[in-house]
Amino acid sequence: MRIAVYPGSFDPITNGHLDILERSLKLFDKVIVAVLVNTSKSCLFQAERRKEMISKVVGRKNHITVGSFGGLLVDYCKQVEARTIIRGLRAVSDYEYELQISSINKQLAPDLETVFLMASTQYSFLSSSIVKEIAKLGGNVSALVPKEVEIALKMEFSKNS
Ligand code: PNS
Numbered sequence: 001m002r003i004a005v006y007p008g009s010f011d012p013i014t015n016g017h018l019d020i021l022e023r024s025l026k027l028f029d030k031v032i033v034a035v036l037v038n039t040s041k042s043c044l045f046q047a048e049r050r051k052e053m054i055s056k057v058v059g060r061k062n063h064i065t066v067g068s069f070g071g072l073l074v075d076y077c078k079q080v081e082a083r084t085i086i087r088g089l090r091a092v093s094d095y096e097y098e099l100q101i102s103s104i105n106k107q108l109a110p111d112l113e114t115v116f117l118m119a120s121t122q123y124s125f126l127s128s129s130i131v132k133e134i135a136k137l138g139g140n141v142s143a144l145v146p147k148e149v150e151i152a153l154k155m156e157f158s159k160n161s
Helices: 015-024 049-058 073-079 092-108 130-137 147-160
Strands: 003-008 030-038 064-069 084-089 113-118
Touching: 003 015, 003 073, 015 030, 015 049, 015 084, 015 113, 030 049, 049 064, 049 147, 064 073, 073 092, 084 092, 092 113, 130 147
Parallel strands: 003 030, 003 084, 030 064, 084 113
Antiparallel strands: none
């Protein structure tokens, strides 16, 4: 069984992430969406909430599992018996960071491969940070994130205003 882990902060998940996830299912038998916990990054949503949103959005599908991890990604991959890490690549600006983390992961776990999927053109500009900024300023994010996330963002920012 070809198991892959699709890791990220997913703060929150966007249509760009979902596009990568959907396309990765054509390549793997099972994809585990792995939400990073305990990050030094300050996140808008708690990890449990991010995970819950992803689960709601993807629904119950045999080939997708949603999990979370707080340590090294390579250790999590070992634990869930995944041999591949999936990452999406948008602009050239992603390249350096992605090269760095894939090289480190390769050094830590030589048997693990990272597979990069190029973002679809319509999502090549899209990031969770951009979505949060637009939502915070009262803009419409309905074309950028699933409905669940749009509602969660509205609630979060109305709470803070
Ligand atoms: O969505 P992001 O924030 O770009 O995802 C980054 C992520 C989660 C893939 C990366 O930060 C990660 O794997 N963190 C876990 C800690 C780890 O394994 N570090 C060593 C490789 S950077």
